[in-house]
Amino acid sequence: MADDAESVVGNEVVEQVAHLARIQIDSDSVSNYASEMSGVLELAAQMDQVDTSLVEPMAHPVRAVQRLREDVVTETDRREAFQDIAPSVENGYYLVPPVIE
Amino acid sequence: MQWETVIGLEIHAQLATQSKIFSASSTQYGAEPNTQANAVDLGMPGVLPVLNQEAVRMAVKFALATNAEIGKRNVFSRKNYFYPDLPKGYQISQMSLPIVGAGVVPIELEDGVVKNVGLTRAHLEEDAGKSVHEEFHDATGVDLNRAGTPLLEIVSEPDMRSAKEAVAYAKKIHSIVRYIEICDGNMQEGSFRCDANVSIRPAGDDKLGTRSEIKNVNSFRFLERAINFEVERQIDILEAGGEVVQETRLYDADKDETRSMRSKEEANDYRYFPDPDLLPVQVEDELIESIRSTLPELSDARRARFISELELSEYDAGVMTSDRYTADYFEAVLQKSGASAKLACTWISGELFSRLNKEGIELNASPVDADRFSQLVARLHDNTISGKIAKEVLDKMWSGDATADQVIEQEGLKQISDSSEIEKMVDDVIAANPDQVAEFRSGKEKLLAFFVGQVMKASRGKANPGELNKLLQEKLKS
């Protein structure tokens, strides 16, 4: 299965998708991911057996409409509790490596 | 070659709600970093968004104000990308089914011609946080207070053909959102932000050229400059045989130029899909009607009424409806003073505005409110004081709490309209200046002003100028 499957997703696709998803993938495991992804996508291809051109997509099992919240502020400042569990903070800011705009 | 400029604008208006679009945190500007970011705003694991009804109402209000279609069933989608100011790794926005559909926004150009700019759509979404680059050594700080502030993104058709048109459109939208009180319009604080899509094409071509998107424009003046710079840049590229690259460019006001945003250079694939945490939003007809019934008379309609019913000139009507507060002020003064529209307008746009401009304050912060100002105009109207005295009274009102009547009373500034009193002063002046009287009578009529001045001096400015003129004419010509 794996050999056939490699035709669905190649290494370069895995690399593009991994970049979009911001996940580092070691070069020696790229082809493994490619064949596993291909396996899943081949499974998904079974869906093509059915013509769905007239079917409405179902985004949600709930057949209701969005409930709306009143516009009231009820939250208080809990910065300390949230920043206690943050990897890097200073003066109330979350820190990340410098971003140049 | 003749080039035609094509501009479309994307305006982000922060909606003036108390709480955020999907959480109950405050939207107040200027708090300490991350003190107004709760678990939802921070994108903590497991927490969920719940939609603020006021954001929906405000978007519907905007649709009604622009005669736009209302997306009675609208859907929130996720726009996926990674950025430090975007805590969940996606922005909740609307894609294929926005809350506001197509509409039309008429703008008036400098030559008085009205042009209709197409509104493509307007959708609700959440604002991102802010990154701070200056305060830290070798790091960027992230403040998520702004994350989750409701935005209405208002997208126009590429209908504008010059920077001036783009500015006129942006100003019109600015005026509408403030008029219907859904956005404070504060551009310095980022409550109202414009992105411009700019492209050029050979005049007469139907096909659009490659566009660039200019971001970070925080005033109308900069918007005009940024577009003009960008148009010149694109013309230079094309005339040198090059190609315009589709990209996002940042306007740098200090250097007055746009430059490519390298950090967003890579082609993004936002992978929009319906947000499974939110259900479709249903805008019921009842809600639409209840919002319609509270909608204020809009600027354009009010202006037309000022012209047709109050007989203001087009120009004056435009000034009196430049924003909702001005129009309300004007109508309040008009109603309470009983004066003519022209008189009220002249005094608001003249003396009042020039004092405000000099001190750099907005009308809504004026030391003299509509109530007090209307009394001043009433005293002008019933001839209690002259225009000259009125300026003096306004000065006194400006620096204190006194009403116009109190100032007039305390300072004894009441106009003298009693003709016998004025007649006595006229007689005195004629008697004291026989040479000038002779000259006047021999034809030097310009001297009338001299006599007016002398009597005014004697009355300390209080003589009713109309009465005075009449008497002087009579006496000097007899």
Added chain:
Amino acid sequence: MHTLTLAEMRSALESGDFSSVELCRHYIDRIKSQNEALNAFVSITEEQAMEAARVADQKRASGNLDGALHGLPIGHKDIFCTDGVRTTCGSRMLEEFVPPYNATVVEKLKAAGAICLGKTNMDEFAMGSSNENSYFGAVRNPWDNDRVPGGSSGGSAAAVGGRLVPACTGTDTGGSIRQPAAFCGITGLKPTYGRVSRYGMIAFASSLDQGGPMAVTAEDCALLLNEMAGFDERDSTSIERDKDDYVSSLGNSIDGVKIGLPKQYFDAGLDSSIATALQVAIAELEKLGAKFVDIDLANQHLSVPAYYIVAPAECSSNLARFDGVRYGHRCDDPKDLEDLYKRSRAEGFGREVKRRILVGTYALSAGYYDAYYLKAQKIRSLISRDFSQAFESVDFILGPTTPSPAFKLGEKTGDPVEMYLNDIYTIPANLAGLPGISVPCGEAEGLPVGMQLVGNYFDEARLLNVAHQYQAVTDWHTRLPE
């Protein structure tokens, strides 16, 4: 003590047969002695639990009960955020994550008086059918330690199956309550989507995830669901409707109920030992007055393909928040922002999670959205429609929970697709949002077998009653390993 059901323990506490302190002590000792073998718990909250038990006993003495679960010990799947207690979601990403807030389910059970003994192991971010995908190690099946307990709520199932705790919470996205319940010989209910709040339950696939109870009996599940269910203003997808009393309806007769048997559920893919067990169970239910009819769920075979697009797509977006910025794992010395993201996520997520994120990202990306994601949403409509039509003529649908009994550790780790096919009978209810329950109904090769009953939307009360009536005349649910 540990052979009692929750309902029996409740009576025993009421009549003073033992105290909450004694009860919790007994279970904590069992956890301490057996968890090494089972690896069912990732955190044991002994101190908090014993303190809570003391308080519960004091309150009881003064006649002041918190609620229906006063002083009863439970465990929480480590996907539910617990204020002040580490919540890992089975991931290195959250190895040290201590949330400053509770999930709604945690709040509600606490308010009802339940005492949390610890957090149970699970497949990382609930992605898995064998519990071999936990950063904290595989969980073992209490019936055979060489076998998997199922997943993703494998820790909860093993803990209840081995009576390390009488009941647990679980979550079910594609069978994660029902499948491990079947493998470990316990009863597990996935409620209707929207019945139980998802607030504070770490999201895997938001349109499929649903929390529910896992316990020894249907009655115990009803006791728990009574407290867990209900509208939550913090969850836009939770349903605003009156909740039923799931306990009081348990005495009703099931004479005349109509149960559909989908022909697709009894085909060649089903292990014969399971098919046999089901036939015996069907005969028992017939004796109770149930009527069986054959039904057709024509698009069931497409549920696994559709699920393995929809769930990864949603997970690729849901897991984007784990970026090493505000909480969770952060790589050492990131050289720039991209490096921070990519290495933190590469190090923090395990292989199955990464694989699903990649598949989901691909399925949503430009040019593939229509072929994969949109197509899967349309298949979802068809599957849902099949159920709606079936429920026009039947009250419940019966079938196997799993194609085979618990498999061996490592047996299916080589091929993700083979592992995915294990969810074939449980996934359809998630796609449609329907409630489903797995009930022990036999043994095969000395391992428990589960029977699945699927009900119509919000029909949990009747569903629990059918299971309860069945358990009143059978004893499979009372059997213990070794």
